[in-house]
Amino acid sequence: MKRTLEGLTILDFTQVAAGPACTMMLADRGAEVIKVESPAGDLGRQLGPPWQNGQSVIFMALNRNKRSIVLDLKSGQDLETARRLMARADVVVESFRPGVMQRLGLGYETARGLKSDLIYCSISAYGQHGAERHKPGVDGIVQAASGLMSVCGVPGGEPSKVQAPVIDMSTGILAAFAIQDALLHRAATGEGQWLDVSMYASAMQLQQTSLASYLSTGEVPEPCGSAAPYSAPNEAYPTSDGWIMVAAYHPQRWEAFCQLLGCPGLAADTRFTTSNERVLNRRALAEIVGPAMRRKTTRQWLELLESADIICAPVADYAAVTASAAFAQGRYAARFRHKEAGEVAVIGPYDVEAGGRRCAHGLMPSPGLGEHTQEILSDLAGSGFAGAAAPAGKGVPLP
Structure with a gap:
């Protein structure tokens, strides 16, 4: 330094x-x-x-x-x-x-x-x-x-x-x-x-982004857990042994994510065609994605998602963080x-x-x-x- x-x-x-x-x-x-x-x-x-x-x-x-x-x-x-x-x-x-x-x-x-x-x-x-x-x-x-x-x-x-x-x-x-x-x-x-x-x-x-959104719409935001209020899917999902954060809101990544979930028809569902529609129908989306994600371990999902260039990371505690290669x-x-x-x-x-x-x-x-x-x-x-x-x-x- x-x-x-x-x-x-x-x-x-x-x-x-x-x-x-x-x-x-x-x-x-x-x-x-x-x-x-x-x-x-x-x-x-x-x-x-x-x-x-x-x-x-x-x-x-x-x-x-x-x-x-x-x-x-x-x-x-x-x-x-x-x-x-x-x-x-x-x-x-x-x-x-x-x-x-x-x-x-x-x-x-x-x-x-x-x-x-x-x-x-x-x-x-x-x-x-x-x-x-x-x-x-x-x-x-x-x-x-x-x-x-x-x-x-x-x-x-x-x-x-x-x-x-x-x-x-x-x-x-x-x-x-x-x-x-x-x-x-x-x-x-x-x-x-x-x-x-x-x-x-x-x-x-x-x-900056949260207050700008409110000033634009006048809508008071509510807590949404791990989810991003402006894009979806962009939140943590449960796996069979933990949790994984997934950001698959870009069109190509969304389609690839649907394939990995074993739900290829999901991408064509009119409720979920765009990120905006997926945000508006986030709860319905989670009811479909959540059970599918629980079928595999965090490690298995990491390998699959990364191979498809889908942005993701395990929800790590401090013990895992300080033991990681990145740290x-x-x-x-x-x-x-x-x-x-x-x-x-x-x-x-x-x-x-x-x-x-x-x-x-x-x-x-x-x-x-x-x-x-x-x-x-x-x-x-x-x-x-x-x-x-x-x-x-x-x-x-x-x-």
Whole structure:
């Protein structure tokens, strides 16, 4: 992976998931990330299970390649230290509720006064402006508020969410993208800027096709399980020993699928002639396809479908995924040694360069709370500022 951000300093006031995901991605690309924590620490350190030797796996997965300093931002001395760090940073990322950083004396106007070309990224649930701005939010709450939860699950079932924290992760990606865009702008103009990245906005971006469909038709979509609402067959079917996802909605693949099912006349059925008609008659189609699919094992169907160039995949659990050739060949798993947790396995940085070697530079483990406080203060002292470690005390408000 190219360390394209090497030489840049990111001051990280984020916690839990969305913000730490953003700064982790920047650290993976070579930026120096200084994680500022209250004496109580990032709330993410308390997320679990799972735990590994008492350490949160969730926290360790999102905070590699960072250094941690403890500052009590309600202490005048530590607040001054934070301002000094801002004056030396290229980027500040914070994820408090709108207004908190301003009340602490660390808002954008203050930061810009310390360094005119600073890029300041605020991550929040609903953005820095508007009626919802003061509301807190986490991944599941925004999945609910954004409509995403309404289209997950099965017809007639209880509300369901995407179990992976997709809003947190997509917000982190959106913020990292915005920061890199702002860095390009600064390189061209010398200007810094304030970036407003919200989890709600990220959820809107995730639902481009779904919301566009609603805005076009005015029809409120309902959950449809594994099925795609815009094409059929494009869903998971039961086999004799599991489940397989099949996407056979292109005309040639649909006809080939009918042949493999042993139902050659199905392609001529007027209810199923086109993908649009198959979507409208999805339930009737499933009543025919389902029993036919149950006659063979998942492996048998994979061989038949792949031989006919029909797009398919088994519905794999994590044990199967991590044991797969694709996972091994992609070298998705990376490891670092944590001084308390021991060896920790995570999903490593994604290298987009064709033929690139993942994690060639290695990973620095997630930091202990305040692990680098004295080291960072020494760096500041070397630049003409002497600070002191934060005393124990109350942390800043939760985001």
